[in-house]
Amino acid sequence: MSETATSNASQVPAIEGWFTLDQNPHLIGAQCTACGTYVFPPREGACPSPSCDSDELTATPFSRFGTVWSYAENRYAPPLPYRAAEPFEPYALVAVQLEKEGLIVLGQAPKGILAKDLKVGMRMQLETDVLYREDGVDYMIYVWAPAVQDEVVGGAK
Numbered sequence: 686m687s688e689t690a691t692s693n694a695s696q697v698p699a700i701e702g703w704f705t706l707d708q709n710p711h712l713i714g715a716q717c718t719a720c721g722t723y724v725f726p727p728r729e730g731a732c733p734s735p736s737c738d739s740d741e742l743t744a745t746p747f748s749r750f751g752t753v754w755s756y757a758e759n760r761y762a763p764p765l766p767y768r769a770a771e772p773f774e775p776y777a778l779v780a781v782q783l784e785k786e787g788l789i790v791l792g793q794a795p796k797g798i799l800a801k802d803l804k805v806g807m808r809m810q811l812e813t814d815v816l817y818r819e820d821g822v823d824y825m826i827y828v829w830a831p832a833v834q835d836e837v838v839g840g841a842k
């Protein structure tokens with residue numbers, strides 16, 4: 686194989702149906718049509734709320750923003766369906782509480798963001814990053830990146 690330019694590799698989600706791959710990517714979750722309970726990852730079937738009899742969940746876009754609830758640094762290759770790039774590089778795992786839904790969603794931080802760069806309560810936004818590349822195709826995952834601050838510029842540290 687003799688590939689030269691790989692910058693315009695096509696992008697596909699590494700996990701189908703969990704997030705969008707547009708300019709402002711967001712998670713796709715599910716919501717109970719009866720009581721409004723949110724579910725992530727998205728699925729069909731019965732509402733997880735014990736006080737609700739509904740068996741109808743519909744796919745719904747979630748907010749892009751949330752705050753750090755907890756985080757950890759992973760120094761070992763994760764299990765499937767996460768497939769790590771070779772050679773394996775440590776990365777941070779972040780549990781983010783979604784601003785609107787209140788649900789806590791676990792995700793990786795972008796490459797280069799490690800535990801030392803994170804703080805509980807920090808505002809985060811959903812982005813996408815290349816998990817691995819195969820045959821000219823970039824397999825994408827969603828990541829939690831520190832939210833872009835529009836007021837504090839190059840300031841507080």
Ligand SMILES: [Zn+2]
Nearest residue numbers: 717720732737
């Ligand atoms: Zn319900």
